[in-house]
Amino acid sequence: MRTIVVMNQKGGVGKTTTSVNLSAGLANAGRRVCLVDLDPQAHASLHVGIEAHGKTPTIYDVFADSKTMTEARQLVASNLWCIPSSIDLAAAEMELADVPGRELILKAAINELRQNEPYDYVVMDCPPSLGVLTVNALAAAEEVFIPLQPHFLALHGLSKLFETTALVNRRLNRQLRVSGVVLCMYETGTRLAADIAEDLAEFLEHADPHAPWAGARIFRSKIRRNIKLAEAPSHGKPIFQYAPKCHGSEDYGALIEEVMDSETSQTIAPARAA
Numbered sequence: 001m002r003t004i005v006v007m008n009q010k011g012g013v014g015k016t017t018t019s020v021n022l023s024a025g026l027a028n029a030g031r032r033v034c035l036v037d038l039d040p041q042a043h044a045s046l047h048v049g050i051e052a053h054g055k056t057p058t059i060y061d062v063f064a065d066s067k068t069m070t071e072a073r074q075l076v077a078s079n080l081w082c083i084p085s086s087i088d089l090a091a092a093e094m095e096l097a098d099v100p101g102r103e104l105i106l107k108a109a110i111n112e113l114r115q116n117e118p119y120d121y122v123v124m125d126c127p128p129s130l131g132v133l134t135v136n137a138l139a140a141a142e143e144v145f146i147p148l149q150p151h152f153l154a155l156h157g158l159s160k161l162f163e164t165t166a167l168v169n170r171r172l173n174r175q176l177r178v179s180g181v182v183l184c185m186y187e188t189g190t191r192l193a194a195d196i197a198e199d200l201a202e203f204l205e206h207a208d209p210h211a212p213w214a215g216a217r218i219f220r221s222k223i224r225r226n227i228k229l230a231e232a233p234s235h236g237k238p239i240f241q242y243a244p245k246c247h248g249s250e251d252y253g254a255l256i257e258e259v260m261d262s263e264t265s266q267t268i269a270p271a272r273a274a
């Protein structure tokens, strides 16, 4: 089972778009995928067509220890499950403040999921902060994907993000590795985007070999700016369903191929990887 956290403390960089379309594409390719929405804004849940109301079990109930992940998940498409979020989750930060071991709640829940119902992929969409929800995701995951919009100041804040992965790696989760950066809303042909990608590649190349981002790469598949990607969420559909023939589908399709290239027999049941 591969556990991937999609994080960047900046808002509007493509976390949710990447989490949802990556999950949906992997499910289309026959992988069993569980998408976990950790953002109180619940955009990923809406994007896969879930509108949580009063009684819908959500990830909040998992943090409150009143539901397991198996109880809270919903089947949204063939091979694709989602554990939705709700605005209640906004209070989790405060409510968990006195709970011992609060950083490890999600890890325990995912371990239970792993025992009962192994998925090929668990993909976690984070809120735009480095608070307790993001730390829970980092403590529970093995891989970090960082969506980045290559514009002015894009790299600003990245060192804080990397430091957080290092801290979690030291204190909570030795397995944690940054797999790579996904360039989102990429403007092809602009000098600025290419320059930022180059600076980032150089930074990654010179990483301390013990850092969790040693070995991280910039994914070859860049996600171009594409209006269909911005329209799809309001239809409650991933891009492959909403507009299978646009640049957005093409780019996320290529990213998914790249992600599946690093599957191993340990991470994916051989029957499905074949």
Ligand SMILES: Nc1ncnc2c1ncn2[C@@H]1O[C@H](COP(=O)(O)OP(=O)(O)O)[C@@H](O)[C@H]1O
Pocket: 010, 011, 012, 013, 014, 015, 016, 017, 018, 043, 128, 184, 185, 186, 223, 224, 225, 226, 227, 229, 230, 231, 233
């Ligand atoms: N490649 C893209 N092209 C055009 N619009 C995009 C693209 N990626 C994301 N968007 C839009 O940009 C906004 C922010 O993206 P989102 O994935 O929600 O970011 P985050 O989760 O990091 O806040 C959303 O309205 C989304 O639909």
Ligand SMILES: [Mg+2]
Pocket: 015, 016, 017, 039, 043, 126, 127
């Ligand atoms: Mg988001």
